[in-house]
Amino acid sequence: MSSAMFDLILKATLDTLYMVGISGVISALLGIPLGVLLYVTRPRQVLANPALNGVLGIITNIGRSVPFIILMVAIIPFTRMLVGSSIGTNAASVPLTIAAIPFIARLVEGALNEVSPGLVEAAQSMGATPWQIITRVLLPEARGGIFTALTVTAVTLISYSAMAGAVGGGGLGDLGIRYGYNRFNPTIMLITVVILVVMVQLFQSLGDYLVRKSDHK
Amino acid sequence: MARMIELHNVSKTYESKKGAPVEALKATSLHVPKGQIHGVIGLSGAGKSTLIRCVNLLERPTTGTVTVDSQELTQLSRDALNKARHGIGMIFQHFNLLTSRTVSANVALPLELMGMRRSEIQQRITPLLELVGLAGKANQYPAQLSGGQKQRVAIARALASQPKVLLCDEATSALDPQTTGSILELLQDINRKLGLTILLITHEMEVVKTICHRVSLISDGVLVEDAEVGDFFTAPRTQLGREFLNDFLELEPPRALIERLEEHPRANTHPVVRLAFSGDAVSTPLVSRLARDCSVDVSILQAKVESIQERTLGLMIAELMGSEADTQKALDYLQQHDLTVEVLGHVQRDV
Numbered sequence: 171m172s173s174a175m176f177d178l179i180l181k182a183t184l185d186t187l188y189m190v191g192i193s194g195v196i197s198a199l200l201g202i203p204l205g206v207l208l209y210v211t212r213p214r215q216v217l218a219n220p221a222l223n224g225v226l227g228i229i230t231n232i233g234r235s236v237p238f239i240i241l242m243v244a245i246i247p248f249t250r251m252l253v254g255s256s257i258g259t260n261a262a263s264v265p266l267t268i269a270a271i272p273f274i275a276r277l278v279e280g281a282l283n284e285v286s287p288g289l290v291e292a293a294q295s296m297g298a299t300p301w302q303i304i305t306r307v308l309l310p311e312a313r314g315g316i317f318t319a320l321t322v323t324a325v326t327l328i329s330y331s332a333m334a335g336a337v338g339g340g341g342l343g344d345l346g347i348r349y350g351y352n353r354f355n356p357t358i359m360l361i362t363v364v365i366l367v368v369m370v371q372l373f374q375s376l377g378d379y380l381v382r383k384s385d386h387k
Numbered sequence: 388m389a390r391m392i393e394l395h396n397v398s399k400t401y402e403s404k405k406g407a408p409v410e411a412l413k414a415t416s417l418h419v420p421k422g423q424i425h426g427v428i429g430l431s432g433a434g435k436s437t438l439i440r441c442v443n444l445l446e447r448p449t450t451g452t453v454t455v456d457s458q459e460l461t462q463l464s465r466d467a468l469n470k471a472r473h474g475i476g477m478i479f480q481h482f483n484l485l486t487s488r489t490v491s492a493n494v495a496l497p498l499e500l501m502g503m504r505r506s507e508i509q510q511r512i513t514p515l516l517e518l519v520g521l522a523g524k525a526n527q528y529p530a531q532l533s534g535g536q537k538q539r540v541a542i543a544r545a546l547a548s549q550p551k552v553l554l555c556d557e558a559t560s561a562l563d564p565q566t567t568g569s570i571l572e573l574l575q576d577i578n579r580k581l582g583l584t585i586l587l588i589t590h591e592m593e594v595v596k597t598i599c600h601r602v603s604l605i606s607d608g609v610l611v612e613d614a615e616v617g618d619f620f621t622a623p624r625t626q627l628g629r630e631f632l633n634d635f636l637e638l639e640p641p642r643a644l645i646e647r648l649e650e651h652p653r654a655n656t657h658p659v660v661r662l663a664f665s666g667d668a669v670s671t672p673l674v675s676r677l678a679r680d681c682s683v684d685v686s687i688l689q690a691k692v693e694s695i696q697e698r699t700l701g702l703m704i705a706e707l708m709g710s711e712a713d714t715q716k717a718l719d720y721l722q723q724h725d726l727t728v729e730v731l732g733h734v735q736r737d738v
Contacts, residue, residue, distance in 0.1 A: 297472035
């Protein structure tokens with residue numbers, strides 16, 4: 171393998187990590203609160219609000235039902251407004267983030283649903299405010315489930331980022347398509363796939379470790 | 388004595404989407420004086436859980452007022468209610484400890500919620516863990532503890548904010564009899580040491596018998612009976628009260644006898660009676676007196692003596708054998724001596 175080829179693969183790997191990292195962090199920062207909101211506004215929850223819950227639920231479902239490849243193209247004007255360009259890794263990170271937010275939110279909502287309602291009730295009996303219940307009871311108790319949610323999201327982002335080539339986003343998927351498929355270079359194809367597999371394994375192992383560490387049940 | 392908990396005409400109706408609304412608790416009034424342990428006993432679904440959850444407004448009553456420590460909770464704002472709740476501890480059937488926190492961090496939770504400083508919290512926790520006998524377990528997680536130990540942590544947590552009232556929602560129902568005993572002992576200890584007022588709900592007569600001063604019986608959302616524990620165990624006034632007592636004492640006539648019981652006396656039958664006696668009557672030699680004074684032979688089918696706190700309760704199921712006039716005389720004699728006499732039926736003389 172030539173050093174040019176090596177540089178190409180290295181750059182693609184870093185691009186993928188960059189896209190997954192940026193979109194992962196931002197979508198976690200926005201998706202976790204959305205998931206909390208989806209949960210606490212449910213009927214009989216600490217901030218029960220059926221109307222808000224209904225609206226958030228519909229928005230989340232829309233976000234989750236649009237195929238990623240369509241989402242990516244459809245929000246190009248928004249992407250351009252946000253990062254000043256519609257191509258490149260930054261531009262690709264926007265649709266990745268948008269797609270991951272509702273994904274994380276639903277998973278976080280599910281993780282919170284696993285917290286025993288008795289704990290919320292106990293906190294209420296101690297005079298906890300809704301904010302205290304969220305920050306001191308729900309989130310810490312659901313920590314393992316939330317790490318699982320983030321791990322699943324990271325892995326999904328790795329595979330979604332492979333489509334980023336469609337908007338000139340670069341990354342391993344793009345490399346695989348352009349060199350491996352279009353130029354019929356099976357070596358490149360194989361290498362990109364192997365790197366993606368290893369990346370997923372590493373993310374999964376890290377996630378599993380964090381889940382184990384936070385589980386005292 | 389000053390009233391610590393005061394429920395006035397409290398009712399709770401649940402609206403259900405399908406079908407008619409459910410009235411879980413009908414207009415109920417209940418007063419618990421300061422320093423007393425008051426038990427509410429009832430079958431599942433009778434409304435006892437709703438009742439206790441109305442006291443700290445985990446359930447907001449549909450009607451009525453709730454007053455705790457002279458503060459009417461039902462008219463407080465959300466913030467004021469949260470403050471008032473610091474003065475009302477609560478423990479639960481399934482302990483409800485945070486699995487993500489250690490024992491000491493669980494006990495610290497209510498203090499953190501009150502905004503107490505970390506250094507101050509630490510000083511509060513150690514004596515609490517000593518009080519409940521878990522001084523060595525501070526850094527363990529709840530999952531590493533037994534059920535009884537978990538409930539002890541929950542008690543320490545409930546006491547952390549130095550409340551005046553402790554609510555116990557079936558606190559021993561998930562525990563084995565021995566552990567139940569030790570938890571009840573702890574609650575009694577706390578009641579005496581700290582002068583804490585305790586309201587507990589349970590379906591176990593054993594709990595009422597062991598620690599309660601006063602007991603209310605709840606059925607279908609209504610408090611049907613309210614009595615000192617000694618009175619309740621010697622002479623319950625309602626049919627449900629008698630059923631609870633009989634189940635608890637396991638004092639039923641032998642099955643073979645029940646089958647032979649007839650409702651009305653005939654020639655050649657004699658009465659089978661259930662006698663309950665307390666106080667002086669316990670130490671009176673009744674059986675020999677019946678034989679001597681009324682010429683009635685007494686065949687004891689079952690008997691037991693129970694200590695209900697400071698009182699002694701005797702129970703007996705017996706056949707009174709004699710002529711109709713003599714047995715009637717015996718029954719009158721027993722009633723005169725403050726025994727509770729219940730004629731269960733009549734059996735034919737030895738078949």
